Amino acid sequence: MSHLTKSNEAFWWSLFSAGGVMAALFVPVIIFVTGFVLPFMMGDDLESQYDRMQGLITMWPTRVALFGVIFLSFFHCAHRIRHILMDFGVRWAGVALLILCYGGAVAGTVVAGVVLARF
Amino acid sequence: MPQETITLEVFRYRPEEDKQSTFQNYDVPYHEHWVVLDAINWIKDNVDGTLSYRWSCRMGVCGSCGMMINGEPKLTCAVFLKDYFPKVIRVEPLVNFPVERDLVIDMDGFMEKLKSVKPWIIRDDTDQMDQEYLQTPSQLAAYKDFSMCINCMLCYSACPVLDGDPEFIGPAALALAHRYNLDSRDKGNEQRQDIMGAEEGVWGCAFVGECTEVCPKNVNPAGAIQQAKIASTKAWYRSVLLPWGKR
Incomplete structure (x- = not known):
């Protein structure tokens, strides 16, 4: 080939892949457990439900696990949106698109981190 | 009638x-x-x-x-x-x-791309070419499906990435490169990494999968490229985290 462009796509793709696994496997489980199983088990007392859920989330292993799921899902989403936009012909935006998409994922990750740390 | x-x-x-x-x-x-x-x-x-x-x-x-x-x-x-x-x-x-x-x-561009991925067995012991290199059935099975390509170029016509970016190396050549990388007799993985890991290499693929749909020999180039992405990602992390070591 006449010229090759060195790529760092492997880095973004690895986050995208890991995020895909999170979004496909763990997010449905989290929704199922927190949205259906726990509320059914806890009965109708909303206040105690909230307290117990808060107790669960304030445990450090839960915070770390949730942070992992949220952070990787953000990067999965950012990578997919970037590539969809590129497929629609926004290749010309290049670095700006990269900053916008992954910058959004970084921002989301920071917010998630702060919220989880303060919970 | x-x-x-x-x-x-x-x-x-x-x-x-x-x-x-x-x-x-x-x-x-x-x-x-x-x-x-x-x-x-x-x-x-x-x-x-x-x-x-x-x-x-x-x-x-x-x-x-x-x-x-x-x-x-x-x-x-x-x-x-x-x-x-x-x-x-x-x-x-x-x-x-x-x-x-x-x-x-005009197939010239395709032939150039094909040649660029070095689709042949590369070894560093060429002085011993008269000996046999044995393979187990499982070593053969690792790449056999990807070796069925007949270079008919149907996958190049089906690929929407090539429609927008003619520099993309394309399904058949990338699948063939992966086929040789998987071959236990081959030692050319490192030599192919620059092209496999380039924007024009596996990272150009958007995994639409039309190449696999149209392949008359069931080669599954889309699958080969996804596997090659994993290999390329490992090589990238090795080159960044262990820049003094071999990829």
Whole structure:
């Protein structure tokens, strides 16, 4: 080939892949457990439900696990949106698109981190 | 009973006399057992000897007779008239390639891409080439499916990435590179990494998967490229985290 462009796509793709696994496997489980199983088990007392859920989330292993799921899902989403936009012909935006998409994922990750740390 | 016919609407482009391509209709005898290539050969032999196209084996082995049949890339030796009869069959050269003449495409770009991935066994002990390199059945199975490619280029016509980015190395060449990387006798992984890990290499693939859909030999180039992405990602992390070591 006449010229090759060195790529760092492997880095973004690895986050995208890991995020895909999170979004496909763990997010449905989290929704199922927190949205259906726990509320059914806890009965109708909303206040105690909230307290117990808060107790669960304030445990450090839960915070770390949730942070992992949220952070990787953000990067999965950012990578997919970037590539969809590129497929629609926004290749010309290049670095700006990269900053916008992954910058959004970084921002989301920071917010998630702060919220989880303060919970 | 008169002979039934089927119409082929054939792409024509003769650079010495045509400024633009046109379509020419030919009525061809309809036989249930004829493939599209039989009909094109009949036109060449009986109606219009100027029609140019590539073909050779007539049995899905040589990979020469790929054309667009009603907008889909197909081997014309493997697609029957009966699947379209009585409708018109539109025959065009493979898309995503320059046209040399009529149904003949310019393959130079493809051949250059193919060569660039070094699709041959690379070893550092070439002084011992007279010895045998044994493989277990499982070592053979690791790459065998990817070695079935006949370079028919249907996957290049089906690939939407190549439509927008002609520099993309493309499905067949990348799958073939991965085939050699998986071969236990090969030591050329590192030599292929620069091209595999480039924007024009595996990272150009958007995993649409049309290459796998149209492949007449069930090679699954899309799967090969995804596997190659994992290998390329490992190589990238090694090169960043262990820059002093070998990739």
